[in-house]
Amino acid sequence: MRSTESNVTQSITQVIAASSLGTLIEWYDFYIFGSLAVIIGQQLFPSDAGASALINTLAIFAAGFIVRPFGALVFGRLGDLIGRKYTFLLTLVLMGGSTFLIGLIPSYSSIGYAAPILVLILRLVQGLALGGEYGGAATYVAEHAPVGRRGFFTSWIQTTATLGLFLSLGVIVLTKNILGAKNFADWGWRIPFLVSILLVVVSIYIRMKMHESPVFSKLKAEGKVSANPLKESFQKKANFKMVLVALFGATMGQGVVWYTGQFYAQSFLENTCKLDFNESRYILLWAIVFATPFFVIFGSWSDKVGRKWIMLAGMLLGVVCYRPIYQYFLNTTNVKEMQKTMLLSESDPVIERGLVPDKADSLITTTVTKTLTNGMTFKESKVEVITEDVLAEVPAVQTVIKDVTLSTQSYIIVIALVFFQILLVTMVYGPIAAFLVELFPTQIRYTSMSLPYHIGNGVFGGLVPFIATLIASFQGSTPLSGLWYPIGIAALSFIIGAVYIDNRRDNNVMD
Amino acid sequence: MSGLKKILGLLWIVAGPVIIIFLFMQAADKIGAAAEGIARTNTTLQWAIIILIFIPICTGLVIFGLYAWKGEYDHLPESSEEL
Numbered sequence: 001m002r003s004t005e006s007n008v009t010q011s012i013t014q015v016i017a018a019s020s021l022g023t024l025i026e027w028y029d030f031y032i033f034g035s036l037a038v039i040i041g042q043q044l045f046p047s048d049a050g051a052s053a054l055i056n057t058l059a060i061f062a063a064g065f066i067v068r069p070f071g072a073l074v075f076g077r078l079g080d081l082i083g084r085k086y087t088f089l090l091t092l093v094l095m096g097g098s099t100f101l102i103g104l105i106p107s108y109s110s111i112g113y114a115a116p117i118l119v120l121i122l123r124l125v126q127g128l129a130l131g132g133e134y135g136g137a138a139t140y141v142a143e144h145a146p147v148g149r150r151g152f153f154t155s156w157i158q159t160t161a162t163l164g165l166f167l168s169l170g171v172i173v174l175t176k177n178i179l180g181a182k183n184f185a186d187w188g189w190r191i192p193f194l195v196s197i198l199l200v201v202v203s204i205y206i207r208m209k210m211h212e213s214p215v216f217s218k219l220k221a222e223g224k225v226s227a228n229p230l231k232e233s234f235q236k237k238a239n240f241k242m243v244l245v246a247l248f249g250a251t252m253g254q255g256v257v258w259y260t261g262q263f264y265a266q267s268f269l270e271n272t273c274k275l276d277f278n279e280s281r282y283i284l285l286w287a288i289v290f291a292t293p294f295f296v297i298f299g300s301w302s303d304k305v306g307r308k309w310i311m312l313a314g315m316l317l318g319v320v321c322y323r324p325i326y327q328y329f330l331n332t333t334n335v336k337e338m339q340k341t342m343l344l345s346e347s348d349p350v351i352e353r354g355l356v357p358d359k360a361d362s363l364i365t366t367t368v369t370k371t372l373t374n375g376m377t378f379k380e381s382k383v384e385v386i387t388e389d390v391l392a393e394v395p396a397v398q399t400v401i402k403d404v405t406l407s408t409q410s411y412i413i414v415i416a417l418v419f420f421q422i423l424l425v426t427m428v429y430g431p432i433a434a435f436l437v438e439l440f441p442t443q444i445r446y447t448s449m450s451l452p453y454h455i456g457n458g459v460f461g462g463l464v465p466f467i468a469t470l471i472a473s474f475q476g477s478t479p480l481s482g483l484w485y486p487i488g489i490a491a492l493s494f495i496i497g498a499v500y501i502d503n504r505r506d507n508n509v510m511d
Numbered sequence: 512m513s514g515l516k517k518i519l520g521l522l523w524i525v526a527g528p529v530i531i532i533f534l535f536m537q538a539a540d541k542i543g544a545a546a547e548g549i550a551r552t553n554t555t556l557q558w559a560i561i562i563l564i565f566i567p568i569c570t571g572l573v574i575f576g577l578y579a580w581k582g583e584y585d586h587l588p589e590s591s592e593e594l
Contacts, residue, residue, distance in 0.1 A: 066564060241583050244575040248523075459564060470557060474541070496523075499516055500584050 015144045016156045018210050019137040022092050022203040023157060025196070026133045027164025028171075029099035030064065030126055032192045034263060034465070035168050035281075038271070039189045043107045044116045063120060064127035065462025071131020072450030079136050079446035083220070084143075084213045087446070088136035092207065095129035096200025098122040103193025131458070134161075135450030142437035143215040148303055154433035155299020159292055162425070165262055166288045169281045171195060176278070215442050242439055243452050249501045250435060251456025253315040253493025254428040256486035258457060259464035260322065261421030262288070264486070267465050268326060269414070272472070272479045273333035274378070276403045279411075286415045291422035295430040302431035306503035311435070314427030315494040321424075322483050325417045330479060332410045335370075335378045335401060342372040362386040375407040460489055513585045523576030527569040534562050 033040065071091075079087040102122050108115045138157050145153035171192045179188040212220075262284070270280040302310050347369040354363045367381040383398045406414060436449040468482030538558035545554040578584060 063560075066560075237578075237583075238588060241575075241578045242588070244571055244578070245584065245587075248572065248575055455568070459568070463561075463564070467561070475544070495519070499512070499519060500579070502587050 012141075012144050012146070012153060015210070016141055016153060018206045019088075019141050020156055020160050022088065022207050023133060023137045024160040024164045024167065025199045025203050026092065026095045026130055027161045028167045028199065029095050029164075029196050030130050031165045031168040032099070032172065032196075033064065033102070033123065033126075035165075035172055035266075036189050036192070037267075037465075039185055040119075042185065043189070044119060064123040064130075065458040067124050067127035068131035068454035068458030068462070069451055071128035072135055072454040073131075073447065074128065075132020076135055076447035076450040079132070079139070080444060083216055084136050084140045084446065085207070085210055088133050088140070089204065089207050091129040091132040091136070092200060092204055094125055095133065096197055096204075098125040098129070099193050099196040099200075103190040103196075127458070131450065131454050135446050135453060138433040139437060139446050139449065140213050142434060143213040143442070149300075150437065151302035151307065151431050151434040152296065152300040154437065155296045155430045158299060158429050158433055159295045161258075161429070162262065162288055162292055162295070162422070166285060166292075168192065169285055169288075173278055173281050173285070181277075219442055239440070239444060239448060243448055245496070245500050246436060246439055246449070247452035247456055249493060249497035250311060250432060251452045252460045253456075253490045253497065254311065254432055255457040255459070255461025256464055256489045256493075257314055257318045257428045257461075258425050259461040260318065260483075260486040261418070261425045264464050264468055264482075265418050265421055267469070268479075269329060269333075271469075273329050274401050274404050275333060276405050279405055283411070283415050283418055287418035287422050290415075290419050291426055294423055294426035298426050298430035299434065302434060307431040307435040307438075308497065308501050308503040310431050311428045312494050312497045314424045315490045315497070317427075318421075318424050319487050319491045319494065321420070322487055323480055325421065326480055326483055328417060329414065332406065332414065333404050335372065335376060335404055338372055338374075338376070339370060342374060343370060344373045345371045356385060372407075374409075376405060376410070378402070378404040513582065516579050516584050517582065520576045520579030520581075523572050523579060525576075527573035527576070530572075531562075531566060531569050534558075534565055538562060 075087050075091055078090075099122075102119055105115055105118050105122075134157075137160075138154055141157050142150050142154050172189075175188050175191045176184040179191075211217075266280050266284045269275040269283065270277065275283075298310050350367045352365045352367070354365070355361070356363050362385070364384045364386065365381050366384070367379055369377060369379050371377050379402050381400045381402065383400060432453075436453060437445065440448040464486055467485045470482075471477060471485060472479055472482040474481070538561070542551060542554050542558060545551040
């Protein structure tokens with residue numbers, strides 16, 4: 001008896017390891033683009049495009065998310081027709097190939113608008129592949145997991161998205177530190193994309209050795225494989241209404257909590273609070289290290305107390321806490337005000353002269369590095385335009401703050417606050433694979449669970465940086481205005497989930 | 512609880528079109544406010560993406576509300592036979 005139990009555990013461990021590695025690599029591939037949005041914006045768009053370059057890049061980034069539901073439909077259908085194993089092998093190849101090719105695309109200065117168009121196409125392929133991957137991996141693990149431990153075993157798959165993000169940030173920071181900021185901005189940003197191909201080859205090798213899911217194999221042997229899973233999922237009212245409740249009551253809220261905690265937080269620290277490139281990433285890396293075990297803790301706990309209230313508590317805490325957390329980020333990095341009373345020292349000015357793009361005017365940038373009494377440092381640049389036209393209005397001198405580094409105390413508090421946001425991510429995300437697997441029958445599981453997951457996570461969540469940045473750029477808005485999007489969506493999802501979803505656990509996923 | 516599910520169902524039915532109208536109004540406002548040229552094209556593109564995505568989602572919300580109003584969510588299926 002003990003030996004059989006040990007064999008089952010060993011087998012499920014292998015299943016989890018093989019599935020998770022591939023899924024982790026897919027997430028890595030997907031997130032290096034988001035993590036490098038600013039640099040890619042500079043490489044792919046005209047140099048004077050300014051903020052619109054960032055927004056356009058985020059649009060391309062968002063495009064990868066928007067097509068994920070279509071990937072879920074295409075590959076979900078394949079997974080329900082030909083099996084889980086071969087489908088997510090295919091998604092891995094597509095993802096790895098497109099990521100590698102992004103690393104080879106020439107910049108805007110070489111090929112003009114062909115650069116962003118090519119990236120957009122490859123980004124769409126990435127999105128399609130990821131749309132097919134996750135549902136397959138989660139289904140595959142859940143269909144191997146023993147009764148009563150499905151939350152625990154699928155939670156390992158749930159760690160892969162965060163670990164993929166961690167890996168992408170780690171590779172980026174490492175590459176930048178080795179090459180230096182200038183080389184990294186010029187060409188070094190391509191390395192994280194190119195490295196992906198090695199990881200994918202290893203993962204394909206491992207996945208080739210995997211067996212088909214026992215539940216799907218049984219279904220196939222009995223001739224019960226669905227002839228048209230798409231039709232069954234969405235034309236049959238009983239199934240479609242479950243797809244809708246899963247989307248609006250769970251995955252929609254989960255998606256915005258996920259991307260606020262792990263993407264918007266870093267983007268806000270870097271772009272709004274003007275934190276140093278590396279510092280904003282180190283903060284996220286530390287927070288991820290401390291928070292990742294909680295995916296498994298909450299996944300396992302959901303086997304005992306049910307999935308619903310753990311997920312909904314994560315959403316509610318997000319609704320309540322986001323604004324105070326981000327207000328703290330703003331206050332603690334407000335060096336413009338702090339320097340009035342806390343300025344300790346100031347470096348000699350560094351003067352750079354240049355030309356305003358497409359004009360004859362001169363541009364003089366004077367940069368000083370300032371240190372505050374609490375240990376914070378930052379660079380303050382005064383940008384002055386000297387115009388040759390004596391009749392033209394003299395533009396005002398612009399002051400730009402950048403590369404802020406925090407005091408030790410603030411650094412620890414900011415890590416703790418990002419950790420807290422990722423803790424909320426583990427609450428909403430840890431149990432959700434088990435929740436979705438249990439909601440749908442085997443015949444149409446891959447298709448049915450993939451769609452609400454990727455609309456919720458991909459569309460609602462993936463659009464957080466894009467929509468929040470857009471809202472914050474409106475006239476009259478404050479830097480915190482962008483938060484109304486995740487707060488509103490999480491609140492709506494909490495209400496729908498609380499009212500319409502059961503807290504039951506379905507022990508039988510063989511049906 | 513069934514009563515609350517039904518009443519909220521009405522809210523979701525109304526919310527779908529209201530969100531779409533709100534998005535169209537915002538889009539018209541922001542596109543109109545953008546400077547002519549690249550800025551306006553960018554703004555139009557961004558709002559077109561947002562509206563294109565949210566129209567089917569809001570339609571789904573209306574259908575969800577309709578099901579809730581009809582009492583389809585009073586009891587959730589507990590096995591495949593019920594689906």
